[in-house]
Amino acid sequence: MAAIINEDLIKLLGDKFGEKISGVNEPYGLLTVQTTKDVIIEVLGFLKESVGAGFNYLTDITAVHYPESNHIAVVYHLHNMVDKIRIRIKVFIHEHTPTIPTATVLWNGANWMERETYDFFGVKFEGHPDLRRILNMDQLIVHPMLKQYPLEDPNRVDKKDEYFGR
Amino acid sequence: MNHNQPVYTDNDPQSELVTLNLGPTHPATHGVFQNVLQLDGERIVSGISTIGYIHRAFEKIAEHRPFYQITPLTDRLNYCSSPINNMGWHMTVEKLLNIKMPKRVDYLRIIIMELARISDHIICNTIIAQDTGATTTFLYLFQFREHIYEIYEEVCGARLTTNIGRIGGFERDFNDIAFAKINKFLKEFPVALREFESLLNRNRIFIDRTAGVACVTPEDALSYSWSGPLLRATGVDYDVRVSEPYCSYEDFEFEVPVGTSGDIYDRYLVRNEEMWQSVSLIEQAMEKLKHEPAGVFHADVPDFYLPAKEEVYNNMEALIYHFKIVMGEIDAPKAEVYHAVEGGNGELGFYLINDGGRTPYRLHFRRPSFINYSMYAHMSEGMLLSDAIINMSSMNIIAGELDA
Numbered sequence: 357m358a359a360i361i362n363e364d365l366i367k368l369l370g371d372k373f374g375e376k377i378s379g380v381n382e383p384y385g386l387l388t389v390q391t392t393k394d395v396i397i398e399v400l401g402f403l404k405e406s407v408g409a410g411f412n413y414l415t416d417i418t419a420v421h422y423p424e425s426n427h428i429a430v431v432y433h434l435h436n437m438v439d440k441i442r443i444r445i446k447v448f449i450h451e452h453t454p455t456i457p458t459a460t461v462l463w464n465g466a467n468w469m470e471r472e473t474y475d476f477f478g479v480k481f482e483g484h485p486d487l488r489r490i491l492n493m494d495q496l497i498v499h500p501m502l503k504q505y506p507l508e509d510p511n512r513v514d515k516k517d518e519y520f521g522r
Numbered sequence: 523m524n525h526n527q528p529v530y531t532d533n534d535p536q537s538e539l540v541t542l543n544l545g546p547t548h549p550a551t552h553g554v555f556q557n558v559l560q561l562d563g564e565r566i567v568s569g570i571s572t573i574g575y576i577h578r579a580f581e582k583i584a585e586h587r588p589f590y591q592i593t594p595l596t597d598r599l600n601y602c603s604s605p606i607n608n609m610g611w612h613m614t615v616e617k618l619l620n621i622k623m624p625k626r627v628d629y630l631r632i633i634i635m636e637l638a639r640i641s642d643h644i645i646c647n648t649i650i651a652q653d654t655g656a657t658t659t660f661l662y663l664f665q666f667r668e669h670i671y672e673i674y675e676e677v678c679g680a681r682l683t684t685n686i687g688r689i690g691g692f693e694r695d696f697n698d699i700a701f702a703k704i705n706k707f708l709k710e711f712p713v714a715l716r717e718f719e720s721l722l723n724r725n726r727i728f729i730d731r732t733a734g735v736a737c738v739t740p741e742d743a744l745s746y747s748w749s750g751p752l753l754r755a756t757g758v759d760y761d762v763r764v765s766e767p768y769c770s771y772e773d774f775e776f777e778v779p780v781g782t783s784g785d786i787y788d789r790y791l792v793r794n795e796e797m798w799q800s801v802s803l804i805e806q807a808m809e810k811l812k813h814e815p816a817g818v819f820h821a822d823v824p825d826f827y828l829p830a831k832e833e834v835y836n837n838m839e840a841l842i843y844h845f846k847i848v849m850g851e852i853d854a855p856k857a858e859v860y861h862a863v864e865g866g867n868g869e870l871g872f873y874l875i876n877d878g879g880r881t882p883y884r885l886h887f888r889r890p891s892f893i894n895y896s897m898y899a900h901m902s903e904g905m906l907l908s909d910a911i912i913n914m915s916s917m918n919i920i921a922g923e924l925d926a
Contacts, residue, residue: 476581492574
């Protein structure tokens with residue numbers, strides 16, 4: 357069987373999930389699709405288990421905060437090691453209700469990746485067996501990677517973020 | 523750090539279990555790792571890993587730094603093989619900017635990256651030996667890490683946190699002393715490595731301590747997203763250098779060693795064989811360099827590559843470019859890019875989102891140590907305490923990469 361390419365995957369996902377798959381593009385050759393949080397585990401499970409896809413390896417889970425649109429994007433990178441192809445799946449969730457089902461039902465490795473994402477972005481992974489902070493201390497009351505939190509102490513007058521880039 | 527974690531609050535006076543805080547600063551853990559273990563005699567019943575003791579918020583800092591100022595952050599991830607991290611980051615930016623690199627630069631990079639891989643594997647394998655009681659081998663092979671650092675020093679001036687190279691190449695060409703040191707290393711290191719292997723590979727004590735300990739199935743390893751030598755020791759031949767060649771690795775002939783049982787002995791053997799492959803890669807690169815035009819050490823991309831210092835002091839244009847690049851005023855495409863390199867411990871990924879600002883909108887490091895370590899507490903259950911210690915050494919978890 358010839359190695360699968362991005363066009364096959366787009367068709368495969370389109371046939372199976374139809375309208376739930378959107379925003380298809382290929383920055384630098386890496387197929388990127390968007391989906392919604394009600395089907396994310398089905399999409400991941402389909403990509404992992406269906407014969408045509410074979411993405412059995414979870415490379416990474418992380419998130420990105422977009423304060424202008426009040427969204428947090430949860431980003432999954434999957435990898436098919438046999439056909440040497442990657443796929444990126446994004447789910448946009450509202451920053452005030454940041455919940456998404458957990459991927460630990462599919463991969464054990466998702467455990468710490470989701471804990472890290474929870475720690476830094478406050479994304480609550482529903483059904484996660486042990487959703488605690490991982491790198492920051494428990495007493496921290498914020499999720500520091502959200503864009504509203506500045507890098508420097510905002511009360512300092514000698515260092516302002518605008519002098520240092522953003 | 524989790525102060526509210528479900529620490530064993532089992533104050534039952536009838537309990538026979540002992541709670542042991544292994545770490546955060548314990549000489550046997552080689553870094554800042556804490557594991558709260560429940561012990562039944564010498565056997566571990568259950569454990570909880572607590573990490574984050576040297577978390578430095580690199581991803582947050584990176585959102586406030588232009589591209590060049592992020593390189594020193596990557597040094598401090600896996601500080602045992604910092605050039606791989608530096609070049610992985612530079613290659614990520616080059617991928618974003620669509621810079622085509624000259625072959626000679628790729629080969630020079632491969633020499634440095636493979637030296638870094640050797641130094642990383644030296645640390646791991648000698649420390650396994652050290653933890654099983656063989657101090658001689660540790661001291662014997664460790665001197666070659668020093669020789670590797672001397673080569674870095676010749677190329678970039680630094681040793682541990684190297685900040686080596688530039689976006690688009692190297693800051694200067696390798697000098698004759700650097701090449702002489704590489705050649706000397708290529709001559710002397712195989713002798714020492716052979717002797718190191720002859721001291722350990724068929725050593726009864728070493729085999730008794732490592733073979734059959736902490737076996738991992740390929741299914742478990744893939745489910746826990748393991749990568750690097752740990753994954754290969756279980757029998758999965760996944761190596762980023764082969765599956766997605768970057769930096770002209772496709773021009774080279776090399777083998778990807780795999781193990782069978784995923785135990786500590788297999789991990790040791792896989793790392794040793796990878797050192798042999800790295801030596802061969804460096805030799806091939808040195809050979810290929812002879813056919814490349816001399817003196818090429820960076821791509822011709824004045825918009826992104828920092829001009830030479832003497833130019834900056836004497837030439838108006840160069841000064842302008844210098845400031846533009848340092849302050850991040852470069853025309854980078856608004857795009858997102860994921861680039862992975864094979865680090866010392868596995869797939870080191872950079873997920874960069876650029877929104878056209880001076881700094882990345884978001885930069886995420888896929889850190890192999892962090893992801894590999896997530897299985898550790900689960901693996902340790904049922905293991906002897908002394909085996910769990912060697913298991914941690916053999917996973918080569920680097921605290922800087924674990925905590926970012």
